[in-house]
């Protein structure tokens with residue numbers, strides 16, 4: 001059985017998907033996502049449960065939409081009222097929620113007329129009387145409507161929804177020089193940005209290796225944590241993924257490490273292990289930097305660069321996005337994205353703020369490598385001025 005936390009996180013995921021991809025509520029309830037019709041839909045009860053959670057998040061506009069969509073389904077089926085009552089969600093609860101939402105949105109006279117209708121139908125319901133006193137009070141004192149949440153984040157939404165490239169693709173090339181092996185099997189490189197440096201490598205991990213990597217994670221995936229300001233590791237609502245570190249040192253890991261060295265020209269002997277991450281539906285990683293804050297630098301070497309290996313395709317959603325650069329990369333199984341987090345002076349480059357957009361459909365698998373700065377002293381020496 002799912003726990004309350006599971007339900008809450010699932011609804012948060014749905015909310016995030018709806019916000020990011022600007023999905024109309026009625027379509028989403030029918031299972032139509034970005035014009036693609038999926039063979040699934042929500043029922044009235046689920047819509048109303050979502051409406052309730054939207055109220056908890058103080059997103060009253062969406063709450064109203066979900067409630068109305070749910071009510072329509074409710075009304076379309078006469079028998080359902082009995083079933084819902086048996087399941088502990090009688091029609092009167094819908095009225096109460098509707099009144100609460102209208103009250104918060106400032107439509108108090110509409111709320112009042114609905115409430116009076118409800119009181120006529122269910123005179124014995126004490127909570128309706130309580131709602132009436134609350135509503136009268138709000139009308140008397142002229143309580144301000146709840147603030148509209150209007151964080152538009154236009155670039156974020158746009159570049160999560162379709163691929164963004166700030167300039168025409170710079171160029172593609174074969175990388176042949178970082179090791180002798182590359183002369184036989186050059187790496188296919190697509191330059192995405194020169195400053196900050198960012199490259200997409202194509203076809204670097206084989207399907208066979210991906211199967212082996214995923215096998216290594218079996219039974220080990222756990223909710224990922226992030227390091228907070230006080231140095232503790234905690235579950236982060238802005239990082240809803242499961243993950244594990246690949247701590248073994250077998251032939252596969254050695255091969256992947258060599259590949260990472262060939263891709264980056266960095267020494268990765270002392271880097272963190274590879275981390276495999278799995279994002280379910282609605283799974284995402286909010287906007288963050290991979291470089292560390294000053295306080296964290298006392299304990300750790302800073303992360304000069306990050307490599308993200310895409311271990312699956314993602315049918316819908318799941319781009320890696322750099323909102324400040326207006327750049328996004330959609331996962332393609334076997335490819336890998338590399339970028340530098342630090343500038344030439346070794347300072348964190350704010351333009352590298354990035355996020356994994358919510359996965360809409362599918363299961364998103366990536367493997368990341370955070371590369372430490374310390375070992376690169378001869379590979380990329382710091383410059384005090386450029």
Ligand SMILES: O=C(O)CCC(=O)C(=O)O
Pocket residue numbers: 277285290308319320354355356366368
């Ligand atoms: O999953 C992604 O695309 C990015 C992951 C990431 O930013 C990280 O693990 O630091």
Ligand SMILES: [Fe+2]
Pocket residue numbers: 288289290306354
């Ligand atoms: Fe990151």
